[in-house]
Amino acid sequence: MAADTDVKPDDPEGAPRGDADPSTSWVERFVSGYELDGPRVRLGLLWFVAAVAAAAIGVGATAVVFGVVAGAAGSQAAAAWRREGCRSNQAVVGLGALLLPVSAAFGIGVLGAAAIAYVVAALAAGAVDRSPRATVVANAGYTIRAGFFIGIAGSSAVLLDRTSAAALVALIVLISGFEVGDYLVGTGASNPVEGPIAGIAASLVLTFAIASFAFDPFETSSAWVFGGLATVLTPLGSLAGSALVPSADARVPALRRLDSWLIVGPVWAFMLWTYLL
Secondary structure, three states: OOOHHHOOOOOOOOOOOOOOOOOOOHHHHHOOOOOOOOOHHHHHHHHHHHHHHHHHHOHHHHHHHHHHHHHHHHHHHHHHHHHOOOOOOHHHHHHHHHHHHHHHOOOHHHHHHHHHHHHHHHHHHHHHOOOOOOOHHHHHHHHHHHHHHHHHHHHHHHHHHHHOHHHHHHHHHHHHHHHHHHHHHHOOOOOOOHHHHHHHHHHHHHHHHHHHHOOOOOOHHHHHHHHHHHHHHHHHHHHHHHHOOOOOOOOOHHHHHHOOHHHHHHHHHHHHHHHHO
């Protein structure tokens, strides 16, 4: 559990600060700028190589890689909430987000049990670590918000690997293609839409390649269906990631490695299981 020194004092009425000022525009609330400082390109390349290598090695490696990143992302998100005066339990978030992908390696049933355990742990932590004006449910809500969905996103990659490692590699390629196009164009763009449009174009080109060669486990038509889903849903991931933290510019680099997976990952895992059933 993070120390109370991580929490800003409550406002004059005793309530935590919570989300960004409601007067902030939705663009400022959900669309983050492109970070130009630091080894972002090298870290992105390293993440791509690690994800593909894990998929090639097996389910256990995928669970470890995505679990570690999910745990770091959850811990960073929880810390961001605590800086805003909201008592998200950093230990529960970090460990829970880590264990959800790991549990997925043992099947959907074990993942379901781990998800229930996460919620119970969040409620227990909320009862212990709360300010006089905050309810147990409110604190548990911040703990769940900070890490549960990140853990599910990481779990979707593991479930994809359990179903088809080739499909997981295909999704990694599609997501990475979007992120490269988004970053390369978005960093020099004058508005927040040029980057995502470039990313969508890159994803469509890669979908065309997958469909043309009918890479396993897809046929031409199914490749377009799955590629189309990735093209539409991947851009929504960054918006969903921003909704999990106090503001779009919160310092959560690990979350920004996984945010593209937040929506498309679970949808692909479900659709692939249905397609191959």
